[in-house]
Amino acid sequence: MKQKTTLYSLVKWTFYISVIMGAVGFWFRNDFPAANERIIDPQVAKEPLQNKVNKESFKLMRNGVVYEVNPLYEYELSGLVVSLNHHDGKFGLHKRSEDHINVADLCVVWGVNAKQVDLNEFDFWNGEFTCNYLTKNSLQARLFKDNQLSNNHLVAVDEFIREKIADVKVGDQIYLKGWLSEYRNHLGSRGTSITRDDTGNGACETIYINDFKILDSMQTSWRTIYSMGLWGLLFSALIWVWGVGTGRFK
Structure with missing residues (x-):
């Protein structure tokens, strides 16, 4: 159960952090270098x-x-x-x-x-x-x-x-x-x-x-952050679907 809870928490926090990274990166994605x-x-x-x-x-x-x-x-x-x-x-x-x-x-x-x-x-x-x-x-x-x-x-x-x-x-x-x-x-x-x-x-x-x-x-670093946020969202979504489908996150 502890292992399942740890995986659940990892997926949850990956999702939250990815949402923030994606939103911030998107907002500043068109900023130019100095x-x-x-x-x-x-x-x-x-x-x-x-x-x-x-x-x-x-x-x-x-x-x-x-x-x-x-x-x-x-x-x-x-x-x-x-x-x-x-x-x-x-x-x-x-x-x-x-x-x-x-x-x-x-x-x-x-x-x-x-x-x-x-x-x-x-x-x-x-x-x-x-x-x-x-x-x-x-x-x-x-x-x-x-x-x-x-x-x-x-x-x-x-x-x-x-x-x-x-x-x-x-x-x-x-x-x-x-x-x-x-x-x-x-x-x-x-x-x-x-x-x-x-x-x-x-x-x-x-x-x-x-x-x-x-x-x-x-x-730019903002576009890299935006891209990382999108990949993080995709990764967490796939793990969530897998966890629900296999009963790990019930």
Whole structure:
């Protein structure tokens, strides 16, 4: 009986501790490493590349909807993801406008913002089509460069590229290449920003993606704690089921 009681207590406390670890780790999972501990890919320190392109518009189809894409500029961007919104065309304005090709919005920073700014002093969040940020730290606000942040509407139809974009998480360092583009379907159209110096409505880049890579993923102690909490919950649940099934915990 003592052995059974010891096992029961072990499972019970493993469950309680795992719940706490999972909850705390989840809450802080998107905290960034300190600026002096952040390892930034050299590409992320660079400005985006943009060149005028002479390419005719083209049509494509997805989910039975025909779209016309008009490329304006070749565009390359490497950045650190600070906020994101994945889309599947089944909700909100994407559903109403039958937009099945805008697979995600990625809000990214680069340059000084990625290397020197204390990003944990900022709140970043995505609306359906926007990226927003706020800080109460005046020193970090002065250091932060508005023209080294962009919200990017990613347009993709290639399944391999769409799957890679779907894997992106906050803290990932990404590389993308494509065309700054306008596109339309029978219900409406979407334009694109062509400068990093604009703000407000229409300031987002709309990019038809030809190449996409995750250069590096953020690994922090909070994410490790979160993962350990999940594994602890799974372990304790399995032992509990075994204990009840075998009569050990009656």
